[in-house]
Amino acid sequence: MKNSRATAGAGSPFLRLPRKGGEPRFRLRLPLLLYSYIANELLAPFFASFIILCGVFFLIRLIPLLDVVLELRIGLGDFIRLFSYIFPYMLLYVIPMASMAGVIIGFTRLTNDKEILALKACGVSLRQMLPPVILVAAAIACLTGFFSIRLIPAGALGIKQLMFQLAKEKIDKGLKEKDFTEALGDIVVYVDNIDDQKNWHGVYVSDMRGRQQPLITVARSGHMEADMERMMVMITLNEGTLHNAEEQDNQVIRFKQYQLQISLRPPTQIGGEDVTTQTRGSMTQQQLLQAAAKQGPDTKTGRIFLSEYHHRLTLPVGCFILSLLGLPLGLQAEPGKRALGIPLGLAFFVLYYITFTTTRVMSEDGTLPLILGMWLPNILFLALTIVIFRRVEQEKPLISERLRLFVSTRYNRHLRRFFDRSLTWSRQRLAQWGLRRKPSSPRAKSRGRRLLIHADTTTGIFHLPGCAQYNCRHCRLEFKDITIAKEAGFEPCRFCKTLLEQQDQQTTSSN
Secondary structure, three states, X not given: OOOOOOEOOOOOOEEEEOOOOOOOEEEEOOOHHHHHHHHHHHHHHHHHHHHHHHHHHHHHHHHHHHHHHHHHOXXXXXXHHHHHHHHHHHHHHHHHHHHHHHHHHHHHHHHHOOHHHHHHHOOOOHHHHHHHHHHHHHHHHHHHHHHHHHHHHHHHHHHHHHHHHHHHHHHHHHOOEOOEEEEEOOEEEEEEEEOOOOOEEEEEEEEOOOOOXXXXXXXXXXXXXXXXXXXXXXXXXXEEEEEEEEOOEEEEEEEEEEEEEEEOOOOOEEOOEEOOOOOHHHOOHHHHHXXXXXXXXXXXXXXXXXXXXXHHHHHHHHHHHHHHHHHHHHOOOOOOOOOOHHHHHHHHHHHHHHHHHHHHHHHHHOOOOHHHHXXXXXXXXXXXXXXXXXXXXXXXXXOOHHHHHHHHHHHHHHHHHHHHHHHHHHHHHHHHHOOXXXXXXXXXXXXXXXXXXXXXXXXXXXXOOOXXXXXXXXXXXXXXXXXXHHHOOOEXXXXXXXXXXXXXXXXXHHO
């Protein structure tokens, strides 16, 4: 009797089942336990980073908000509404940063606890760890896209309407009987009596808009209405006279009904931006396309509208790419050593937004084609992510030895002399000012003279500071200088040998 057990190759994602009288059937086998464990390790630091970054951005955004709150006397409920409208724009930058930090921190912890090493020993490769990262990154990117396309324009429109409502409420509260109110800016209003229906009786209006002499209006009655869409306040006056005095001329006009249209401009500058104006940030995607078509896609104004349209689409994709980049960066940690993933992730995050801002400005100016310029940072960082992932998968350093050698050569040839001279000059100035630190004790001096050469006892090779293998696991011997290391029978590695040859050439040329 043949063995009817299911078989599968080592590390194969498919399960082969026996089938009578035919070819074996294959069924997809997903390591759901592994995926759920990795996803849980990523989501926990993501939410922690999200809360911390939200707190930081909230404090940064709170200071400009206080001016508006104090000026319009906003209560707690309206303040919560105001911040909820600003919140989606803030999350457009918080979520990608928290997503990348969550992936880096999660894989850094797995690496430090040697769980990644255990998974590799069991035949689980980095590519098999990638699906949960892709799913988590895709979900977060979709959330970012929802904020970018839907909630940010709605929040901008909500801020506009809320500010207008608060400014009108301030005017209503400021209008009191038998009192001059200046809540309307250059227009001063005096009302003798206000009834229960908010109708005015005995109205005096002084209009100084664009004038040196006020335009005085006196009316028997009137009332005020608000137009939310046009951000206008209309004062309707009945049965009165209008007095226009210019130098020696005086003009009196009698009217039955007279309307004053006032463009309401409340204190709405938040962080240097007027949130009540209709800007491209408050337009929907369809409105941006219509505005670009109206202005012309080849004009600068049309390109600005189109750049905002693509901006809302490229940032979620960038969030997805940066999250994937966090996987190889998180694996740079080693037990007992400093984790480099977080500073590297922050550097890549800043570099991405610098690149994105630069290409966007170039696209709006017409230096680059619009679509290429807006999507170029994502293309570059996607290629960078693939290259870094493949190097980490092959257990190679992030920076190749050839590139490190090239940078080291250029540094020694062009920049090292400059930095040495700057350091010498700084030490001379500090010595003149009496700020040079004195050695505290002979013990401190001996502690300051560290052994600079690390040697590998298994290969008989030593490494200099700056070499990628300087802190390798087998480098357990330390020598005071190169001469002692060579006398002990050790030779420099290829990278360090090139550095020594360059130093000898520089010494020979200087002599």
